[in-house]
Amino acid sequence: MSASTPPVGPVIGRPVAGIEQEVLAHLRQRFGAKLVDAKVVRPLVAEVAIDRADLLAVCQYLKEALAFEHLGCISAVDWKDHYESVYHVENYYNGCVVQVNARIPHDDPKIASVCGLWNAANYHEREAWDLMGIVYEGHPNLERILLPKDFKFFPLRKDFPQEVDRQYISRRKLRGGK
């Protein structure tokens, strides 16, 4: 695959038009049916949905073959029937961003850690474990980072209650309406 070798030379940090189509074509060619969903969101941004088993293979391909050297963010989302671990992987050579959505079943919140590829994942995965309770297997030091060590809950899960009444004082309500 000659077209997918990483660009050599220093980072120029300028956007390349149409790069998201190219990256998506490479991903489709390499992974085919393993991509549950693949689309272009807007210029420079592509999105793929995968199963959690394919995460490491996709990330490794993105980093090593397509030069996505910067891991922007790892977000965990609780969709009530399943979790999702969302990776925003960015390329400094052409400005492309690939959003990788990995689906995780609700009763078994585990997924492979990408710390071996990007060290930046270390803190993001600890944060996702801390607040959402997703276990990143293979993480070197998976412990709470923002909350106290003896905290027993995962506050960003949807079943963690939070006071909503006081947040909703609208003018209409103050006047006695609903």
Next chain:
Amino acid sequence: MPAFWINMGPQHPMTHGLWNMKVQVDGETITDARPELGYLHRGVEKISEVREFQKVIVLTDRLCYVSSITWSHAYCLAVEKMMGVEVPERGQWFRVISLELQRIASHLMWLAAYGPDLGLLTALLWSLRERELFLDLIQLMSGMRMNQNYPRIGGVRNDLPENFDAMCKRSIAHFLRKLEKEYEPLLHESKVFQMRTVGVGKISAAEAINWGVTGPNLRACGVDVDVRRLDPYETYEDVDFEVQTWKGPDAGDSYSRFICRFREMRESCSIILQALEKMPKSGAYRAKPPRRGEGEGYARTEDSRGEALFYVCGDGDDRPYRVKIRSPIFCTMAATPIMLRGNKLADVVAILGSIDVCVGEMDK
């Protein structure tokens, strides 16, 4: 000899907020370090889930009190992507101006903190004095000195005041003169300042990228990346500015980080002056957003400290279903052990001051 750990924080003058840097020393030399975060965790992401889209701006303003507009703007941008709202051109120019004013104010606040870190009290007094100019301009734009609540989903809150152009130009001319005549002789050319910062706290470009260091801290390693140019948002495509990258020797040390931030202030002034010329003199500055949103939106912006990223999900309600905040300094903090290892204990302050820590956004 067993490992000897020193707690620098949570109540240490170096920390500029509440966090703890545990440092392992062998004599005077640092062998390892471990940041401990979370003292200021307020659960912004969770609270956002029960507030309407518009009301979350109040929270994002308070993520970082020295850089409120940039954070609220990043949130608004992500929600606009989700809802498909297009901001009128004049509103985009207003945002560019307010973002750059906020960036200068934030960098000056950093300078005011970094000077006393190194024992240079003059920097504190001078940069807080100059910061007033920019707070005044921000106040003219938005009505507030801090926690402005200025960006709106779909634009900005209010129009510019009548004589804003003239006031802005006058303040910037004054500030540029001060930079050249006072700040550069005081800081750049000072031998003592250079002795404290040059060659201290080094990190290589490859490691910085891998650990997720962004913004001025990354550009100080010689990596020519700026989200304003890499993924232009608002009207940054239409302005000319030079991304401030360190090109000399000793890339990635405290001095290069200082220089990159310092030069960015000058670039921001140039962006503001261009924006004042190029923006349309009349027209709409705000579009009406829908009340409810569905889908997912993602935006990255160049915050004063690095790449700010918002990932917002909506489930068709009038509140966000999930808001994820990527704080640049949270990621930079993961790389601080690399910067610290091998340096002397007395340099911890010179290194951690140079990365511009803001605990509010770090702990969310």
